[in-house]
Amino acid sequence: MKSSSWCPRSAQNNETLSAAQRGRDSSGMDARIGINAEEGVVIEINVESDSYFADFVEQWDSTEEPARSLLRAENWMPTAIIAQLNEDALSDIAYINQGADGLGQLNFHFQDAENGFNSEPDWIGSIDTRGDMQLVDIDNDKLLDLLRVTGEGNERSAYFYRNQNGSFDLEQPNQVMRFSGYDVRLNVIPLEQGSAPLLNVSYYTIPVVDAIRNASINRSQLLFGSDDVGENQFFNRRPDSRLDESFSAANVRGLSEQMSLQYDIDGDGRKDAIFVTENGTLAAKKINEDLTIQSQPFWEYISPKTVFEFQVLQLNQDSKPDLLLRHGTTTTFLVGAP
Ligand SMILES: [Ca+2]
Ligand SMILES: [Ca+2]
Ligand SMILES: [Ca+2]
Numbered sequence: 001m002k003s004s005s006w007c008p009r010s011a012q013n014n015e016t017l018s019a020a021q022r023g024r025d026s027s028g029m030d031a032r033i034g035i036n037a038e039e040g041v042v043i044e045i046n047v048e049s050d051s052y053f054a055d056f057v058e059q060w061d062s063t064e065e066p067a068r069s070l071l072r073a074e075n076w077m078p079t080a081i082i083a084q085l086n087e088d089a090l091s092d093i094a095y096i097n098q099g100a101d102g103l104g105q106l107n108f109h110f111q112d113a114e115n116g117f118n119s120e121p122d123w124i125g126s127i128d129t130r131g132d133m134q135l136v137d138i139d140n141d142k143l144l145d146l147l148r149v150t151g152e153g154n155e156r157s158a159y160f161y162r163n164q165n166g167s168f169d170l171e172q173p174n175q176v177m178r179f180s181g182y183d184v185r186l187n188v189i190p191l192e193q194g195s196a197p198l199l200n201v202s203y204y205t206i207p208v209v210d211a212i213r214n215a216s217i218n219r220s221q222l223l224f225g226s227d228d229v230g231e232n233q234f235f236n237r238r239p240d241s242r243l244d245e246s247f248s249a250a251n252v253r254g255l256s257e258q259m260s261l262q263y264d265i266d267g268d269g270r271k272d273a274i275f276v277t278e279n280g281t282l283a284a285k286k287i288n289e290d291l292t293i294q295s296q297p298f299w300e301y302i303s304p305k306t307v308f309e310f311q312v313l314q315l316n317q318d319s320k321p322d323l324l325l326r327h328g329t330t331t332t333f334l335v336g337a338p
Contacts, residue, residue, distance in 0.1 A: 083135055083144045086110050086166030093117060094135060094144075096127065104129030106146075108166060125170045136188050138162070138234050139226075140196055145234075146170075149186060156184040156203075160234050175233045181205045181220065189261050191271050191287060198291060199224040199235045200261045207246075216248040221259055221273075223291040240291040251278030256308040261287065263312040263321055265299060272298075280306030282325060301325075303332060 080095035090111035099105030107121035127133075131150030138145040138160060146161040146168055159173040181203025190197045201222040222239040229236060247255050259275040265284040266272065272284045273293050283297035305327035315322040320336030 081135065084137075084142055085144060085163065087143065092166075096129060096133070099124070099126055101126065103127070106168070106170070110166060123167050125168055127170055138188050138197060140190065140194075147186065147188070149184070151184075154180055154182050154184075154205075156181075158186055162232070162234070175235065177201075177235070179203060185258065187261065189271060191261075192269055196226045198226070198240075201239075202258055216246055217255070219245045219247065219255065219259075221293065223261075223287075223293070225291050241293065243293050247278075253280040253306060254278040257310060260310075260312075265312070265321060267320060274310065274312070276307050276310065280308075282307050282310055282323070301334070303327070305330065305332075 085092040108123040135144040143163040224235040283300040309326040323334040
């Protein structure tokens with residue numbers, strides 16, 4: 001494990017390392033893209049371990065949050081959550097169980113200043129529990145709305161429901177969007193504090209012609225704003241911007257983690273697009289006012305080892321973002337310096 005500091009305030013490279021020191025070939029990584037009839041595109045990434053016993057035993061300090069959690073809390077919906085569901089300042093409870101009709105049931109218990117919570121739910125709604133569900137504030141009114149994503153194969157449908165002071169019309173989504181691609185992910189992101197959230201949709205596709213000649217895979221980022229929405233809808237029908245990147249065996253490192261628009265890397269109050277480059281470094285691009293992602297990164301961190309995964313964390317008490325970079329067998333912490 002390595003710990004160093006970096007300056008999030010200005011665009012910079014890690015100048016203590018020359019590009020030649022990146023260790024392109026010493027990362028012990030081998031990647032291969034193949035295509036077969038049964039599995040489609042297969043990406044094999046082998047990471048060589050320094051020792052067969054590396055990470056075999058891990059000691060956890062029970063008084064501290066584990067740095068490497070088995071579940072990332074932001075990626076799953078727990079059985080019951082505490083959330084702002086109606087128009088008062090008190091937190092409420094939401095959970096899903098099986099209703100009397102045998103179908104899924106969404107339950108809300110509203111908090112009352114005098115009596116706390118009722119044992120019976122204050123609002124229930126019958127809901128199809130297939131697919132992924134998320135309670136997230138989509139329209140920036142502080143009340144959590146519902147996003148449900150379902151589908152099979154490479155077809156995905158996203159259903160958006162608006163929270164109306166503690167209830168949803170689950171029969172009638174406010175907006176439905178459909179996407180074709182693999183590993184379709186939807187993220188609702190306020191680019192700046194208090195600004196209207198945008199929708200970031202990312203997925204992979206396989207170009208048919210290229211796939212035969214030269215195995216490759218495309219990664220797309222769509223950004224939907226909300227300045228031209230239809231009545232009662234959340235997001236524009238057409239994406240405001242689209243970024244398509246092509247990957248083959250030569251630049252497969254860039255595929256190891258999706259681009260993230262969740263973090264403000266330079267502390268200017270506006271989220272940036274962070275991604276792993278094809279050289280296995282970490283870089284960030286600005287997101288313009290028109291929601292296009294700039295073509296050139298304004299920041300790149302050249303690590304001595306290939307980066308496979310990253311997280312932006314608050315490791316200390318200052319409000320500057322800290323970075324956790326995962327390599328093949330090691331982890332680097334970068335603590336933001338003023
Ligand atoms: Ca409430
Ligand atoms: Ca809302
Ligand atoms: Ca920024």
